[in-house]
Amino acid sequence: MASVVLSEAEKVYILHGVQDDLRTDGRGCEDYRVIEVETDVVSNTTGSARVKIGHTDVLVGVKAEMGTPKLDRPGEGYVEFFVDCSANATPEFEGRGGEELGTEISNMLYKIFDNQSSVDLESLCILPREHCWVLYIDVLLLECGGNLFDTITICIKAALFNTRIPKVNVLEDDEGAKEIELSDDPYDCMRLNVEGVPCIVTLNKIGHRHVVDATLQEEACSLASVLVAVNMKGTLTCMRKMGKGSLDPESIFEMIGTGKRVAKSLHVSLQSVLNQEESMGKKRQKIGFLR
């Protein structure tokens, strides 16, 4: 991951600030930076979104393709993740450099979506054992400025909200042969219920306190962090400790509590922004990438 080098004095400055609940950019310990969300940014996808938090910039594209259901889950579609670390983000990602981070993130994404409530996989099934929709979720890291995991999951949720899968009908003739027919109307499509889609909240332990949405500088001060994936209902769908340090169990309990509280307000505001953006329809001003 992108790294910064901090002197001892700078670290102490950040640490003291966190102790007094005032971080270097003026935020409190449980505050996010300004989050910019834009959906429907790539026309070639079934759904796409771009999220920018501070200097972290992520683009997610969802592509729906028809495939065969997995053998052990014949009545469900499935989701595939791929994380691409662009060398524009940091020179470290050049060549195969970003591969390890990419696999780590996609492993984590598989884990947080590995439950019944996240995405309604049964609705992706077209014909049991024969045809289903496969959602390829491609994550592109454009810029890394701390707090990658949160940004990616927010972006995935926005992209899934934006996803419109064409409706298909299964026709069966007298001999039992089945035929799949795509609807003629391009606006006749199925939408996904994103209520169960979890978002990750990363809690970085700095000194005796923990902060959400750490910048690169703050991440450099933290030896251990806890990733908590929480959905709208407040159910934890994944949790993992990251980093070299170890943590006191009591502080982990506190972090779970904070994570749930923060995730709740995050989900509410994200949902309202997404609804608002959609209600504007075509009138919405497209912002795009270069400003």
Place this chain on the structure above:
Amino acid sequence: MPVDSRRVRGPEDGSQSPALYAEKEKEGEKVLRVGRGPSEQRAVCVRAGLLSQAAGSAYVEVAGGSKVMCGVWWGGGEGRLHCDLRWARFSSPSTGSQRRGGGALLLQQSLESAVRMERYPRAELMLSVLVMEERGAALPMAITCAALALADAGIEMYDLVVGAAACRGKTGEILLDPTEEEEEISANMYLTIMPNLSQVSGLLCTGEWEGDSPVEAMKLCMEGCQRLYPLLQQSLLSSSKKKVPPPGPEAS
């Protein structure tokens, strides 16, 4: 798709194996855990220092359950702990399940917080963990085994790392040390701690955890780890006794 002409191709409209159509046991009717309390672990057999060629080694076996072996070697690199986690091909009935992804990362992070790598700036530690049989909760066992092997090799550590697993069934009950079937149908948690310092060094949980259940499960796991700790100490003691010959009459 390109076709390999040398291979005998199956029929174009091939079907799936009938075994896949077979109805699985109804999950609701299944009685979870017979003959063992929810916070009861399976018996564990631990042995340290069994590989003659390794700097340190350990073997952990759970009664009727997982079998894990680990060896530690000195490598040629610098200042690095290199972990290699392997699952034997025959370790579980189904090949290559997805939930295993990320296990090596948990192993690495759990051990990194315990091993004092700054004491070995010019050395590389090669750690190879082999899961020979997986019958539930093999990952935390593998971490325990790896820590034991490191201790057996005489590597400086803050404390041993002990792992435990818990799972949460559909009805909300939390079970310690789940078997393979129990792991399959529920939410899982893997926790590793350093018992003497009571610090959590690794944590991974998947599946749905409602309300306060993650906290409860963590506490249960920590209890489980504490119970395992004396056993590990004992095995280390006996392996050291074997290595160091008893003091002769002239030495005393």
